[in-house]
Amino acid sequence: MGKRLFSGNSSNSSHLEKKPKTTLVDLEDIDRLLSESDDWDDSEDLEILNNSAFNITSRNQQSVPSTSSDQKIVVSIPDCDETNGTDKSKEISSMIDDDLDNILDKYTPSSNNRNKPTDFAQKPTVTLAANPLIGNVSNPTQLVGTSRFHTETQTVPIQNNIELQIAEQNHMDRKWNSEPHVPEGIDDEDMLMQMQDEINAENENIKPIPADITDDMAQDSSIEMYAEQPKTKLSNKFTFATQLPSVVDSKDGTPEELNLPPNTKIKIPIRLSVEQEQIIDLAEKGYNIFYTGSAGTGKSILLKELIKRLKKKYGPQHVAVTASTGLAACNIGGFTIHSYTGIGLGKGDADVLYKKVRRSKKHLRRWEEMSALVVDEISMLDGDLLDKLDTIAQKVRRNHEPFGGIQLIFCGDFFQLPPVSKDPMNPTKFAFESNSWKSSIDITIMLERVFRQQGDLKFIDMLNKMRLGSIDEETEMEFKKLNRALPDDDIIPAELYSTRREVDRANGSRLAKLPGKSRIFKAIDGGDLQDKDLRDKLLQNFLSPQILHLKPGAQVMMIKNIDATLVNGSLGKVIDFMDADTYLFYDVITNNPEAPLENLDALRNDPAKLEMLREADNDDDDKARKNKMTKESFSRLSSNEVVTELDDNIFDFLADAEPNDQATRDNIKRKRAWLNELHLSSQGRKLPLVRFKMADMTTRTVLVEPEEWAIEDEKEKPLVSRVQLPLMLAWSLSIHKSQGQTLPKVKVDLGRVFEKGQAYVALSRAVSREGLQVINFSRTKVGAHDKVVQFYNTLTSAETALAKLGNDPPEKKRNGYKPQFAPKTSLSRYSYSKKKPATKEGGILGMLMTRKEKSKH
Numbered sequence: 001m002g003k004r005l006f007s008g009n010s011s012n013s014s015h016l017e018k019k020p021k022t023t024l025v026d027l028e029d030i031d032r033l034l035s036e037s038d039d040w041d042d043s044e045d046l047e048i049l050n051n052s053a054f055n056i057t058s059r060n061q062q063s064v065p066s067t068s069s070d071q072k073i074v075v076s077i078p079d080c081d082e083t084n085g086t087d088k089s090k091e092i093s094s095m096i097d098d099d100l101d102n103i104l105d106k107y108t109p110s111s112n113n114r115n116k117p118t119d120f121a122q123k124p125t126v127t128l129a130a131n132p133l134i135g136n137v138s139n140p141t142q143l144v145g146t147s148r149f150h151t152e153t154q155t156v157p158i159q160n161n162i163e164l165q166i167a168e169q170n171h172m173d174r175k176w177n178s179e180p181h182v183p184e185g186i187d188d189e190d191m192l193m194q195m196q197d198e199i200n201a202e203n204e205n206i207k208p209i210p211a212d213i214t215d216d217m218a219q220d221s222s223i224e225m226y227a228e229q230p231k232t233k234l235s236n237k238f239t240f241a242t243q244l245p246s247v248v249d250s251k252d253g254t255p256e257e258l259n260l261p262p263n264t265k266i267k268i269p270i271r272l273s274v275e276q277e278q279i280i281d282l283a284e285k286g287y288n289i290f291y292t293g294s295a296g297t298g299k300s301i302l303l304k305e306l307i308k309r310l311k312k313k314y315g316p317q318h319v320a321v322t323a324s325t326g327l328a329a330c331n332i333g334g335f336t337i338h339s340y341t342g343i344g345l346g347k348g349d350a351d352v353l354y355k356k357v358r359r360s361k362k363h364l365r366r367w368e369e370m371s372a373l374v375v376d377e378i379s380m381l382d383g384d385l386l387d388k389l390d391t392i393a394q395k396v397r398r399n400h401e402p403f404g405g406i407q408l409i410f411c412g413d414f415f416q417l418p419p420v421s422k423d424p425m426n427p428t429k430f431a432f433e434s435n436s437w438k439s440s441i442d443i444t445i446m447l448e449r450v451f452r453q454q455g456d457l458k459f460i461d462m463l464n465k466m467r468l469g470s471i472d473e474e475t476e477m478e479f480k481k482l483n484r485a486l487p488d489d490d491i492i493p494a495e496l497y498s499t500r501r502e503v504d505r506a507n508g509s510r511l512a513k514l515p516g517k518s519r520i521f522k523a524i525d526g527g528d529l530q531d532k533d534l535r536d537k538l539l540q541n542f543l544s545p546q547i548l549h550l551k552p553g554a555q556v557m558m559i560k561n562i563d564a565t566l567v568n569g570s571l572g573k574v575i576d577f578m579d580a581d582t583y584l585f586y587d588v589i590t591n592n593p594e595a596p597l598e599n600l601d602a603l604r605n606d607p608a609k610l611e612m613l614r615e616a617d618n619d620d621d622d623k624a625r626k627n628k629m630t631k632e633s634f635s636r637l638s639s640n641e642v643v644t645e646l647d648d649n650i651f652d653f654l655a656d657a658e659p660n661d662q663a664t665r666d667n668i669k670r671k672r673a674w675l676n677e678l679h680l681s682s683q684g685r686k687l688p689l690v691r692f693k694m695a696d697m698t699t700r701t702v703l704v705e706p707e708e709w710a711i712e713d714e715k716e717k718p719l720v721s722r723v724q725l726p727l728m729l730a731w732s733l734s735i736h737k738s739q740g741q742t743l744p745k746v747k748v749d750l751g752r753v754f755e756k757g758q759a760y761v762a763l764s765r766a767v768s769r770e771g772l773q774v775i776n777f778s779r780t781k782v783g784a785h786d787k788v789v790q791f792y793n794t795l796t797s798a799e800t801a802l803a804k805l806g807n808d809p810p811e812k813k814r815n816g817y818k819p820q821f822a823p824k825t826s827l828s829r830y831s832y833s834k835k836k837p838a839t840k841e842g843g844i845l846g847m848l849m850t851r852k853e854k855s856k857h
């Protein structure tokens, strides 16, 4: 029997949990690789796993129905960089050779696993991919947890109809042409097909003889064994998703000669185009770059790769990854520029904002350590604000070069949405009109190839005309033809509207269609401002509504940055409502299903420990403490609140591990009852338990607690404030929020378009005309700013920009340019306290508190 290198599990909707449903049996291999390599950067989980030798995960397709048992295992081969590529390549090569044997071992019937019930047979897909661009990475610690979880719960084996796939070489690797590092044997499609045929031929002989698989056999087998998954009620299908990996049906993307079965899903790694690569080259040389291109030219995709390269060059903590809006920031795994730089709403002059930054050690440090500042969707950033940021940078860093010598990478399309200007007397100032832009940007480049709509060239042409604000009659007719219903299939179309009122109405009607009564969450508003009209106006500006209606099944969007992965823009689905105390225990059971009930009981009956746990869960910064009381009053159970039993959905994680032995089954049953009893008797207000979809396609289930928004005067006293759940319904989106998205199926209503570029942004989210419905189209809705047209007339292609530059890198051109980060002079005055758990407890309490600490960082 070969060593067990990996295994996967079946995936239905419930497998999109944060606790990964991937099993990695041979963890030692991963651990060893991680510890032996000098290249891993421990501080960045994502970095580690992007570079890890093996990245073995189970992936769900976005549109897999909840009842499906479709499975996909991705084995990623790491990227080779310039310096260590060859060695690592050899190492991987030999390991991969072993792995092929293991794949065969794993899916070939052996004496131990021959008798399996085909009823439960899953249909795994094995993809051997060379570090796909959008890898689904997992965290090694998560893998450890998962492994334990699965080892203790024997289930039923995967067996028949396996499909082996080979993903193309990762064309992001710039050494592809010269030194392909995929080992021989892996990129050989014939061999894979042969393996697939062999395995399936053997598997056909397996007779469905259920029930006689003993625990011992399961332990000994090289095959992991899984239970048939019970169906969950809530689908994990989302109306839309941000920048999903390119997963296409075989009919669209599989090379003919692969001859894969019709339902095979293939992940096609993205290969950067020459012009995209050229921009990376320029950025690596240290130039301050603005690059642009029409919607769908791959600006964001390129930006993600560029960020990786800059992090390699400067170190992750020296690269500020930001965007002008929360959703755009979410797309590139960054922050809004306002929150990252510490300028809040950006109100007040540069001096006021500089003082604000100085008061926050965290933000001061960020500015001081910054070597590169990346801003996505720059078109929505106000030119005056850019000038203020420039001033702050120079002051904080005590360096009078533009932006204090920080390298700038700006990306966006000025033909799309301009900065929001609410003051008619003070019209929009584009970023390119600012003084700081003129003094800092070395190169402006235009990407020319459109990827998003590449399957519909006529549509690209129509959109291009629209972008420039001039469409002819024929184009208008073509757009008007799109006023028809979209096919009613598995995918629910996203809906885009121009105004918030329209969005609210559309979301409200979707909510009404869900069964059951909605729960109402009323905001607590405060602040010192006396002028009622002004106060109401300011309150209206908050994204969070005064009254929020929610039901289980509601699609929601997070509207605050909570931690590293749960950010403004994260999409989720409400699965139930529970109070904070029940959630503490729910969390314990989720992470530790085998924890004895007696321990949970003991913790429940120990008020001191419980209090400690609650404290550890609370944010300890000053402001949070000030608002604690308001938040607490928000979270108090009101007398008329009806408390019902918890829904079975919340126990998905237990159902996944459907045990074979009676004792474990009983244990789980007891825990369900125990948690329900706690839930029914608890005095806390029931808050939404939301399953969020993460950028790596896993999910994370969290109890969403109230947050505070405030508009402050210059002395940081709140003029108006609101405490509310940081959620909004999200079946429909405003066009402003949709900027940056790729939406395969979308319905757009242009009836109330009020801004130049707005109609273009909305329609260019679609991938093709086939997936686009347009209501209220009219030529009058289309327009472009003259200033933007003029500015774009001055732009060049990447190739021309390169030719003009010559060989001198900007380090030589810009006097005193520092490719590394700024001196840390003022830093030494501060000491940074790291948050520590309130106490070092062992057992469940300790585990919980450590987890909470970790999730905060």
Ligand SMILES: Nc1ncnc2c1ncn2[C@@H]1O[C@H](COP(=O)(O)OP(=O)(O)OP(=O)(O)O)[C@@H](O)[C@H]1O
Residues within 6 Å of the ligand: 246, 270, 271, 272, 273, 276, 293, 294, 295, 296, 297, 298, 299, 300, 301, 302, 413, 451, 452, 739, 740, 741, 742, 764
């Ligand atoms: N080099 C490439 N090869 C194949 N597909 C690509 C490439 N670059 C981008 N794409 C695809 O094109 C689509 C649009 O990419 P992306 O969102 O990065 O464009 P964008 O220019 O940022 O669009 P927008 O301006 O609308 O935000 C995505 O589906 C992406 O996967």
